[in-house]
Amino acid sequence: MTFSSSILSRHQLWPRPRLHRLLSDAWTNGCAAPSRCLSTDGPSLHPVIGENSVELLGHSYPRDDFTNVTPKILGKVGRHLHNQPYHPLWLIKERIKAHFYSSYIGRWGNPVFSVHDNLSPVVTVEQNFDSLLIPADHPSRKPGDNYYLNRTTMLRAHTSAHQRELVRSGLDAFLLAGDVYRRDEIDASHYPVFHQMEGVRLFSNHELFSKVPNGEDLSLFERGGRRTPHKQESHTLEAVKLVEFDLKQTLTRLVTHLFGSDVDVRWVDCYFPFTHPSFELEVRFQGDWMEVLGCGVMEQELLNSAGAGNKLGWAFGLGLERLAMILYSIPDIRLFWSRDERFLKQFRVEDVQQPICFQPLSKYPPLLNDISFWLPESFTENDFYELVRTVGGDLVEKVTLVDDFTHPK
Template sequence: MITWSLTKRMQHCHVKLCLGNLVRSVLRNSRSLTSHPITSELTASGTSRSSVEVLGKSYPRDDHSNIPEKILSKVGKNLHNRKYHPLWLVLERVKHHFYKQYIGPYGTPLFSVFDGLSPVVTTWQNFDSLLIPADHPSRNKGDNYYLNRIHMLRSHTSAHQWNLIRAGLNAFLVVGDVYRRDQIDCHHYPVFHQLEAVRLFNKHQLFGDIKDGEPLQLFEQSSRSAHKQETHTLEAVKLVEFDLKQTLTKLVTHLFGDGLEIRWVDCYFPFTHPSFEMEINFQGEWIEVLGCGIMEQQLVNSAGARSNIGWAFGLGLERLAMMLYNIPDIRMFWSEDERFLKQFHVPNINQNVQFQPLSKYPALVNDISFWLPSQNYSENDFYDLVRTIGGDLVEKVDLIDKFEHPKTQRVSHCYRITYRHMEKTLTQEEVTHIHQAVQEGAVRLLGVEGRF
């Protein structure tokens, strides 16, 4: 799931050499390409330095630091705030819907909007504040971008929930760029944008309109463990769940139109219970669009809102934009091609826009095969290496073959890398240069034995 999903991969790789050093050595030993400044895209920021610079602040490196220059170059772009960008259009539609539908007691919008919070957070914010256990696989270095053991690029906008509740807010939207190491295809990118929403209710807000509602309680005492703890009453959970589902049904109906077929799927998130995913029937296919649930009371209590019960949801702006505007490739959101951007320069944010494909330049396909090391190999490390070296020239990477030698039990992987530029025709010479760098990087950084 693009939004709240906590990755399940358990693999972890200790990178032996610095990717920046590899890239610089590749550049030293390769001649420049004059047809397109591809080589400039390979320049790394000297990852041997003792600190990482992000948004004007310096963070000391340690054994957890694993952010390549390709990712650092995306920080601060804030595509969701770029006027007439498709992500901005979707965000504006969501914001206007909440401003119109939910009004506070003084005629002002009920939901506050935070769309400029720094993507650099502490690991406590990203995990511990959300009750994610210390041994949870979502914390793995192989799935996240760490500045060091204490700081990271947020993997979800939920990282800001605790602080905003602590500040006294009871209804807010948080929007921003999030970062995850992931597979490579037209629907996955290491940077994407999320919208998070939280709403808290006190007893009066929840039961005030219910006849004879005074005896109703938000919480009851439970002795599920050695220490008694507050748990939500059934009546409170039902009311909050109803409000959550009604809120989300109105939102997706606003975006996709009336007659939308919706279904709810039970799921699990550490910071909500019960938890759900919403799926919609889009063009005859059921597609998951968001995750949501009743907030765990332990989280709410620790943030200082003990007398409240609440819900939260998170959704991916890219997922919505790709569906609403028929955008086929997630890389296009980072395009500077005016033929793409001008299509979304519309006078009305609710205007129907159907993306008109640009001339699709031909793809070039190259395979890479290698024997895996005996331990500490992670596919995400390979994907990250390919992204760092090939950048947005890489359309997708497919694992097309696995082979285990019957005598030695050594395992071989064969990956098919599809290269395609979104704005020009690539030459085989250009792709060969990049592909050779990927081969060298796999050997030097991942400890594989090449079969090329």
């Protein structure tokens, strides 16, 4: 196989192509009892990969044949870029928080949405996949796409891994932000660690129909219904249409808040395992349509398992890096991890809503290297990507498979 590795001097765009895998199929608390060990507050302990265990965030996880997390990736755990004041990811998160806080107020003047941005990125496989109805044979579970501490514990691949536990705790409206981890190539628009923010809102029968004439005669659920492209089998069409309207209105307002009142938007039908119907929201940016988030009506089975079977709800998820790269003209996703003061000081503003245009740090051209080598049968491309990251770090701009050849002997 021939891989081309391009080493750049910090001068380049993101987001996981169209947030392509916004969750590969998941909008993409590691302790004995994850639901009781959610926060990463407390001392930040240095992670260690030992011969028999992985030490991370004050806990020890036994190694097994699934363990594939690397020292470089563990070194990113606990950085909390989205909570670092005046970091561009923090600015985007705060802009979204401010919008929801000001736009959705309860009857007593309190914010409707609570915010959770400090949950541990170590989760169980059950949290990351099973709780979201992702099938056992789904390709998104492959070790080649995820970072496993062992067969039962992993670094979350999406913030949705916490959805069920937050709903089970009694929350009906919340925002969730955090770092997520996916084994992937590394280039100007992809990185194995990035940040997501998502929202969930649930409605009771009264909340959904209270403003509808004769709403007392309407119901969220029906018996003997069937699944169609427009609704789930247990939902009434009236309920789904109202939830869908509220979801699209909420997200259109959010995108207008971020991009400006003159932004063009459109909705595209899509598929996620944990919502139906599901949609992607696209905005017209610099002449092209660009996907910025995924969303949909939550699968009722998910709500039933979380103890909220009497409610119906929506959820959405977006990538913070993608939005920051667009809104601040940041050309390279790896810049978010920079400690360079020339980068960080550009985002120290008095008002989080203030427009910012990133100024490049380097004028040096790229250096390209071609590497060819023989491979064993068990080799996967991500094995090589991890090796490159370990040796070259964030200086490696892009690694691409150019050609492969199988010798007849």
